[in-house]
Amino acid sequence: MNIVVCVKQVPDVDDIKWTKENNLDRVNMLTKLNPHDEWALDWAMNIKSKFKDTKVTAISMGPNQASEVLSYAMAKGADRAILLSDRAFSGSDTIVTAKILAAAIKKYVSDFNLIITGHLACDGDTAQVPVSLAQILDIPDVIGVNEIFNADKNMAIVSQKHGKDINIFEINTPCLLAVKEEAKEKIVPKIDDYIRAQNKGIEIYGLDDLGFDKNEVGILGSPTMVWKAFRPQVSKKAVKIEQNFSERLVDIILKAE
């Protein structure tokens, strides 16, 4: 079977840097693979280890630098990696991102059975792209999957936690699963895997390959735009406790001071 895993390179939120104008200094921030996408890759590899003929394609939209997360995906065991990179894509909002991903999947992995994504990306934090992608491809989805019990060419069996309820779904393939929890088995690549991944190569496609006009994508094609961005004043004025720390702390906790 054919599995597509959508991955995103995100700035490391533990390493936030600001420009003088109070904008995010994306150039100087460290980047990493979105944690939820790491889980998505692991789930795909867990399925691949059960069904040997499974082919996993990792796909990402981003600048050239995003090839780093695709190399990592291949080191984890992805068979193929596709980078959707074009200056015109920059600034795409969620619906346009989904359109670009959908166009690429239709053209280059048209025989997919399953798309696995992370539940959300920790920079934008919208959780909208997976749903939009399923809508455009006209496939069913389960969003917020916490376990994939089985997935084959016909059907996936998954669970989704909803408060104290655990919903078990059978979903026909092709379908999309957005995962919210870590896979049963985590894949940690070894040095050999990284070397093997380097030799595989990444397919790169842009605007023309996908048949978009530049007015349909990126900032120009996105229905939404940032009107203004600002840093919130979060500072609560904490009351400083000067003495008798433990007593005061216990009082605050137990007596709801």
Added chain:
Amino acid sequence: MKKIIVYCEVDFVNKKLEEVSYELISKARSLTKIAKELKNEDYEVEAVALLDEIEIESVKNAYKAGANIFTLIKSDSLKVFSQTVFAQSFVEYFNQNKSDIIIFPATPRGRIVAPRITTSLDCGLVADCTGLDFIVRDDKLMFAPTRPTFGSELMATIISKTLPQCATVRAKTFNAEFIYEENDKINEFKPISYEENRIKLVKTILDNTPNEYDFSDAKIILAAGYGLVHNKDRKYFEKLEQIAKLIGAKVGSTRKVVDLGYMPQATQIGQTGSTVEAEIYVAFGISGALQHISGMKNSKKIIAVNIDEDAEIFNYSDYKIVANAKTIIDNIYEKLSK
């Protein structure tokens, strides 16, 4: 007259509207006043619910909360939730009754159905907004939702260049105000009966397994950070667990101590762990990395203990104790186990 549609969240068992629906209706109504003030434009608020039937009390409350019209998209196929069926039914209605603005609840169901609807309508959607407003741009009135992004470190006001302009809003972001005129008129719409055969809910199991790390109803959370590491052993983590047991609290942790193996993954609070809203949250030896902050900042009372006077966590705290967290734990433990 222009219209703001509020997509209502429903309780399928009791055929009622969920509280968040009233919150969004009241907020939409207050937005109509802003539109009037800024550009003298008249908007009305339409509450739209999708269900097979609805109790009349909810309809009355929707009007009292500020709705000018209440629409029920009514079909037997809307008895249980299916994102595709709900999206198709709503889109069918919308295409015959367009509005400039749609506000969705960012509930688990709302978050799944809203992007299906907006993608189908080929319009934008601003997720998880904490503020809704109007602005005037190029002499035009525009819906201007604001949302936290980047782990809440940045706020962005995002406008839509196309119609409808849509946003999702979390429950409890705004208050419902039942101050408007009561009515019980239902505008009924029967959609084509859609079906979703590709996905089947096999069963729903109640998660009864006692889970000491289920924070959903935790009143007090004691959270352990890297400042509790001592000679590479778990001594202070264990002590904190014992204190928690004595006072009926739950123990949370940060990604760092989870990654280093001091605490199980299930205790992790933050962006890649649980999001909590405790009555009382005590952070022991936690510096306040953004990824942790975004999971606990909505707790009602936050107390932080950290040796570093300038620790980021203090910016989010109600009480600040500058001290070695391990010493404090020793003292509390001694005090409580007497």
